[in-house]
Amino acid sequence: MDFRHTEEQELFYKSVVEFAQKEIQPGAAERDEEARFDRDVWDKAADFGLMSLPFPEEYGGSGASVMDTSLAGEALGYGGLDAGFCLSWGAHVVIGGIPIWQLGTEEQKQKYLPKIAAGEWIxxxxxxxxxxxxxxxxxxxxxxxxxxxxxxxxxxxxxxxxxxxxxxxxxxxxxxxxxxxxxxxxxxxxxxxxxxxxxxxxxxxxxxxxxxxxxxxxxxxxxxxxxxxxxxxFLQVAMTTLEWERSVMLAAAIGGQQIQLEECIKYAKERRQFGRPIASFQAVQFMLADMKMWLETSRWILYKTAWNKDQGIMDHAQAALSKLYITEVALKAARNAIQIHGGYGYTKEYAVERSYRDAQLGVLGGGTSEIQRWIIGRTLIA
Ligand SMILES: Cc1cc2nc3c(=O)[nH]c(=O)nc-3n(C[C@H](O)[C@H](O)[C@H](O)COP(=O)(O)OP(=O)(O)OC[C@H]3O[C@@H](n4cnc5c(N)ncnc54)[C@H](O)[C@@H]3O)c2cc1C
Known part of the structure; x- marks a missing residue:
């Protein structure tokens, strides 16, 4: 067992982070405020190759593995600070494009995948x-x-x-x-x-x-x-799609948790109360420690799910576990992030307020937490 990414994967992750910081992050707060999708940002991401990742080269794709597609999601979540963009990206690539690739006839794949991979047709x-x-x-x-x-x-x-x-x-x-x-x-x-x-x-x-x-x-x-x-x-489209959704699409939440933790550490070191940085209070350190624990465990659950898919292993319970755990702890981490920022966390001044609103979708969309628990539970007693 090797827990490291390859050097190539590290470079790829870094390149997507840099792209997202430069092209997605600027204006993310305004787009949230105005509930506005920005086609220019989308087109830049398409030009960068983000819409084509998992599809085979003969249909305009890049032939990236599930793990590498997940890494791109993680990098987008980290660098972009725009969960809405990541959601649209995921819906396009994962739940829109994947079923056509996995289940489509040759004609259907020739007709639709190149346009989807180019980001031309959303x-x-x-x-x-x-x-x-x-x-x-x-x-x-x-x-x-x-x-x-x-x-x-x-x-x-x-x-x-x-x-x-x-x-x-x-x-x-x-x-x-x-x-x-x-x-x-x-x-x-x-x-x-x-x-x-x-x-x-x-x-x-x-x-x-x-x-x-x-x-x-x-x-x-x-x-x-x-x-x-x-x-x-139902079996072919819904289950294939949802299994992808419950793995790759969650990667952005992990990138989001990483940047949020870094921001919280920075804030806790700068903010002073009782004559000292709030980071020196053990209660604040405990919140940070929990966030680190949730982040690391989320990462390894997701990587296992992505690895499973790359090996062709279908495991609905693992995908459900991944969805349940990552989204539930992302919500808890977002709550901690607000708590660490105190009253300022409850204002538009800091991105943690937005992260909390964004994180709530995780436990609802793509099958609620209750449904994921049901899938896991019935597998355990089968
Ligand atoms: C922002 C957003 C984007 C979305 N995007 C898409 C999309 O692109 N495509 C798409 O098809 N759908 C999409 N969805 C839909 C999403 O998948 C559903 O909202 C979700 O599956 C829950 O369905 P519901 O909202 O009807 O809730 P309901 O099914 O009505 O559930 C209400 C409550 O009852 C609970 N409940 C229901 N049944 C059970 C049970 N058997 N046991 C225990 N508890 C139960 C639920 O867990 C929940 O707490 C999106 C939703 C949102 C909010």
Whole structure:
């Protein structure tokens, strides 16, 4: 067992950090305040190669491993200080692009992946519905085959990149009687007849990442845009995608925890009370120590999950554990960070206030903490 990254990985991490510090960090607080996605920042990240990482070279990708894609996420979280950007990046690369790469036909891959890898077409995943969040098998959107098309009807909600995306992987019921076993995946382009972006959702955190409903009203999806096998969508699309989401997409939270810890140490050394730096108080050191412990343990859980995926090991419980642990401790660490900053941590003057709002999404999106505990628990007793 070797716990070190290679020299190449270290250099890669450093280059992404430098890029993020230069191109993403400036204006991040304003984008949060204004809930504004910045296409220029996106395009620069695409030019840098961040949208293409995991995809094979023949589709415009860079062929990066899961570990290296995770490292890029970690570096973005550390250098960019823009959780919303990381969320949009993750939704595009991981939950939008990966299912097309993993399950698509050769034609689908040739058609969509080069545009996704170039960041030219922004992508996302449409699974959640107003009546079906945790209970994803309960989705109501239907897809009925007719004259070379599947006709989709229904509404998706909370879709990351909804207002800015050009192509979405959408899950719909092809056999409504069958629950999970009646769901099929489709690749839906923004220009398809009957498809529209619904109401935009105004969020508490991750505000530079746009979120909206997607609406399908007799939306005509060419039959060749079915993704994977009919009625296998839940298992194939949802589970493959969510497993990636519960590993690679979390890396940014780890980078975020690292920079937050560094900022807290700096603040604690500078801020003086009772005639001495607050860092000299053991109670403050304990909070820092907990943050360091959560950061290190998060890192190793994530690396194991990424390593598993690179070896082709499918382990839903490990991915759930990774998602549960990293997001729960990121929230606790964000709370400590505010506590260390005292009243100033509760103001817009310091980024810790934003981190706390951002961190709350982790325990909700991509399957809540309760659902992750359920997955882990039922695996333990199986
Ligand atoms: C900012 C944001 C971005 C998102 N992006 C996307 C996206 O790109 N694509 C997409 O498809 N979805 C997306 N989602 C949706 C997200 O995955 C869902 O919000 C999440 O799965 C929870 O569903 P829900 O909000 O309907 O909550 P509910 O399922 O209604 O849950 C409410 C509460 O009940 C609990 N609960 C529910 N069932 C159980 C149970 N069986 N046992 C114990 N507790 C339970 C939950 O844990 C939670 O505490 C996004 C959400 C947000 C907030």
């Amino acid at each position: 992508s996302g995943l449409g699974l959640t519905e107003p009546e079906a969040g945790s209970d994803a098998g309960g989705i109501l959107t239907t897809a009925v085959k007719k004259d070379g098309y599947y006709v989709l009807n229904g509404t998706k909600t909370f879709i990351t990149n909804g207002p800015i995306g050009e192509v979405f992987v959408v899950l719909a019921k092809t056999d409504p009687e069958k629950g999970h076993a009646g769901i099929t995946g489709f690749i839906v382009e923004k220009g398809f007849k009957g498809f529209s972006v619904g109401k935009e959702i105004h969020k508490t955190g991750n505000r530079s990442s746009p979120t909206s409903e997607l609406v399908f009203e007799d939306c005509e999806v060419p039959a060749e845009n079915m993704l994977g096998e009919e009625n296998q969508g």
